[in-house]
Amino acid sequence: MAILINEKTRFLIQGITGKQGEQACQEMILAGSKVVAGVTPGKGGQEVLGVPVYNTIKEAQEKHSIDCSVIFVPPRVAKSAIVEAMEAGIKLINVVTENIPVHDMAYCFSLAKEKKVTIIGATSAGVFSVGKAKCGPIGSGKAKIAFTPGPIGVISRSGGMSCETSLVLSQAGLGQSTVVSIGSDVLMGAAFAELVPLFEKDKDTKGIVLFGEIGGTSEEDLAAYLIKRKEQGKPFPKPIVAFISGKFASNMPGVSLGHAGAIIEGNKGTRENKVKVLQEAGVVVAEIHHDVARLIKERIIS
Amino acid sequence: MKLKEFEAKELFRKVEIPVSNGLLVKSIDDIPPFHDARLLKVQTLAGGRGKAGGVCLVRGADEARKLASRFLHSVFMSEQITELLLDEKVEINKELYLGILFDTSKRLPVFIYSEVGGADIEELKRSDSTKIKLREIIYHRGLVEDDLFFLLKNSSLSSKIQSQVKDAMTKLYTCFTRFDCKMLEINPLVVTTNNKVVAVDAVAVLDDDARFRWEVPFVERTNNRPVTPREAAAHLIDKDDYRGVAGKTFVDLDGDIAILTSGGGASMTLLDALVDYGGKPANFTEYSGNPPQEKVEKLTRIVLDRPHLSGLLVAGVIANFTNIAETLRGVLNVLVEQKPKYPIVVRRAGPHDDEARVMLMEAKEQYGLDVHYYDEKISLTQAAKIMVDLSRQYKERQHHQDKEASKKEKTKTRGKQ
Numbered sequence: 001m002a003i004l005i006n007e008k009t010r011f012l013i014q015g016i017t018g019k020q021g022e023q024a025c026q027e028m029i030l031a032g033s034k035v036v037a038g039v040t041p042g043k044g045g046q047e048v049l050g051v052p053v054y055n056t057i058k059e060a061q062e063k064h065s066i067d068c069s070v071i072f073v074p075p076r077v078a079k080s081a082i083v084e085a086m087e088a089g090i091k092l093i094n095v096v097t098e099n100i101p102v103h104d105m106a107y108c109f110s111l112a113k114e115k116k117v118t119i120i121g122a123t124s125a126g127v128f129s130v131g132k133a134k135c136g137p138i139g140s141g142k143a144k145i146a147f148t149p150g151p152i153g154v155i156s157r158s159g160g161m162s163c164e165t166s167l168v169l170s171q172a173g174l175g176q177s178t179v180v181s182i183g184s185d186v187l188m189g190a191a192f193a194e195l196v197p198l199f200e201k202d203k204d205t206k207g208i209v210l211f212g213e214i215g216g217t218s219e220e221d222l223a224a225y226l227i228k229r230k231e232q233g234k235p236f237p238k239p240i241v242a243f244i245s246g247k248f249a250s251n252m253p254g255v256s257l258g259h260a261g262a263i264i265e266g267n268k269g270t271r272e273n274k275v276k277v278l279q280e281a282g283v284v285v286a287e288i289h290h291d292v293a294r295l296i297k298e299r300i301i302s
Numbered sequence: 303m304k305l306k307e308f309e310a311k312e313l314f315r316k317v318e319i320p321v322s323n324g325l326l327v328k329s330i331d332d333i334p335p336f337h338d339a340r341l342l343k344v345q346t347l348a349g350g351r352g353k354a355g356g357v358c359l360v361r362g363a364d365e366a367r368k369l370a371s372r373f374l375h376s377v378f379m380s381e382q383i384t385e386l387l388l389d390e391k392v393e394i395n396k397e398l399y400l401g402i403l404f405d406t407s408k409r410l411p412v413f414i415y416s417e418v419g420g421a422d423i424e425e426l427k428r429s430d431s432t433k434i435k436l437r438e439i440i441y442h443r444g445l446v447e448d449d450l451f452f453l454l455k456n457s458s459l460s461s462k463i464q465s466q467v468k469d470a471m472t473k474l475y476t477c478f479t480r481f482d483c484k485m486l487e488i489n490p491l492v493v494t495t496n497n498k499v500v501a502v503d504a505v506a507v508l509d510d511d512a513r514f515r516w517e518v519p520f521v522e523r524t525n526n527r528p529v530t531p532r533e534a535a536a537h538l539i540d541k542d543d544y545r546g547v548a549g550k551t552f553v554d555l556d557g558d559i560a561i562l563t564s565g566g567g568a569s570m571t572l573l574d575a576l577v578d579y580g581g582k583p584a585n586f587t588e589y590s591g592n593p594p595q596e597k598v599e600k601l602t603r604i605v606l607d608r609p610h611l612s613g614l615l616v617a618g619v620i621a622n623f624t625n626i627a628e629t630l631r632g633v634l635n636v637l638v639e640q641k642p643k644y645p646i647v648v649r650r651a652g653p654h655d656d657e658a659r660v661m662l663m664e665a666k667e668q669y670g671l672d673v674h675y676y677d678e679k680i681s682l683t684q685a686a687k688i689m690v691d692l693s694r695q696y697k698e699r700q701h702h703q704d705k706e707a708s709k710k711e712k713t714k715t716r717g718k719q
Binding site: 023075076099100101102103105106107109110111113114137139140141142143145146156157158159160161163164167168171184186187188211213216217218220221243245246247248249287288289290 | 404406407409410411440441442443479482484509511512514515564565566567568570571573574575576577578583618619620621622623651652653655678679681682683684
């Protein structure tokens with residue numbers, strides 16, 4: 001099993017005729033994904049790698065029943081692309097596009113809540129249910145070698161580190177069930193607190209490894225969720241190991257190291273606070289990144 | 303991007319929020335003759351300038367000019383001051399607080415309102431949070447009458463003033479959405495002795511990702527300290543060439559290990575490990591996407607342009623599409639030219655990495671470079687440890703050699719005597 005996507009998921013790619021969209025389409029098919037349709041306004045009737053292209057999602061939806069849309073369109077038109085997918089009734093949307101204005105995403109998240117749609121991203125490198133299916137550029141080209149099927153669920157705020165985390169796990173003999181790159185924008189879609197319950201239900205996932213960063217509140221939100229579970233007498237049953245990057249950057253307030261979200265605002269979002277609340281909630285925090293493999297291995301075997 | 307007070311007030315004026323009458327002062331010649339009491343306010347990006355003495359009461363132009371000449375072009379709260387605001391002195395009856403920002407947990411904008419405004423709003427939040435009202439705004443619905451009703455419920459203000467506050471709230475939300483703000487704050491929003499509501503200070507943070515639709519083209523700024531020449535040079539690399547990203551982020555640091563990383567999350571993880579193992583980075587920078595070797599070469603030249611380096615670490619996660627040989631050729635071109643003695647640790651994997659390995663090993667042989675190449679078999683953070691160990695050994699050798707050299711020098715001089 002896996003979470004979010006599997007070999008049966010029917011994918012739509014919005015922006016399939018662009019370079020990035022086409023490249024990802026090819027890699028998705030190679031990974032076993034069922035890509036049933038693509039959409040690029042004005043390019044309906046074409047085909048990309050045998051996948052039919054439509055002008056609108058509505059047209060695509062009439063011919064195919066779509067489970068998940070992957071967004072590759074430029075940032076300026078991302079909002080309308082996401083809204084179109086939601087209005088066509090698609091319930092899972094993976095936004096790969098980077099640099100989308102925060103107000104556009106705020107609009108999408110507020111509408112998604114009303115329509116009960118799950119958004120992963122923006123700035124997501126994708127979702128990879130190893131050995132079954134994937135969406136987005138995650139695990140493309142040579143990076144495939146990092147991923148092996150197995151019992152660990154991975155959630156990462158960094159696209160690159162979702163690969164590196166899977167690599168150190170694979171090298172320790174631990175494969176992955178599903179790897180989710182959730183992005184690290186100011187406003188993020190489904191994050192740690194929303195995704196760990198899915199891994200809890202997944203019988204094949206024995207443990208979870210997280211890659212967090214300074215900035216934002218997604219680590220604090222997870223800690224609050226886990227503590228609530230404890231108080232309800234239903235503690236989260238699977239081991240969780242996390243690495244939180246940004247120890248170094250914490251000493252340089254106000255300097256953004258490339259990731260939009262990794263800017264410290266006040267005390268909230270500091271690494272110190274994240275580590276503290278996660279540990280209180282029962283999460284094991286690694287000090288050096290490659291240690292996550294050893295720490296999770298000790299806990300799933302015992 | 304954070305704006306200064308006078309810039310934020312420019313946005314307020316566009317949506318017709320009443321603001322105090324101010325005059326922008328960039329040189330003392332901008333100060334007109336006047337005799338009444340006004341406020342001279344230093345324009346900083348950081349908050350807390352009032353407590354640091356950056357807001358001064360001045361009586362008349364002479365006093366204002368004297369003070370202005372002291373502030374202008376000086377460093378205040380580690381910022382170079384280039385503007386002052388000569389502001390009307392508003393007669394205060396009551397100070398209110400208005401703010402809007404995004405709640406990252408709820409993924410919605412939150413409106414903040416308090417009838418106890420002023421400098422200690424954060425303190426108030428800790429001591430008596432009941433005096434601060436928070437209201438989440440359903441974004442796709444926008445600000446509605448219900449939201450305003452909630453915020454002003456149990457207000458101690460007269461209905462006439464409440465309606466002015468309501469008006470300011472509506473306009474502030476318009477400002478928030480129309481100008482793509484990540485954060486807006488009016489502190490204080492003053493109720494004057496004449497029962498007028500006026501914004502006396504203003505804070506705005508704009509979303510850089512929405513720059514393409516900003517109505518006011520504010521000048522770019524990334525840091526509130528002056529940019530170093532190396533930083534400025536690195537930022538220029540992308541300007542001429544849109545293939546890949548190189549040097550967009552470049553921060554000068556005070557260590558001795560030069561850094562070239564790829565990818566945001568990986569860079570932070572790498573630096574964390576490097577520092578944990580006892581190493582000190584000389585800079586932070588990254589290249590990503592698929593930049594041509596010329597761009598990587600330019601960036602390498604800047605990264606290595608520093609005395610007393612004890613190592614170079616080139617590292618990134620397994621690349622999906624970056625041509626490893628092409629990008630590393632850019633690094634190598636500079637190394638071959640400069641032939642440094644310090645250790646060079648490369649941890650890169652991806653398309654054409656076999657070719658890259660051969661290329662680096664040949665250069666090692668031919669030019670005597672101390673290059674250590676690793677692919678994905680060594681983790682990113684292990685590579686950081688290898689770098690720190692090699693750098694330490696290098697420094698010990700250098701230290702030893704220096705000692706030997708000075709000994710020899712001494713014997714030589716003695717011999718001459």
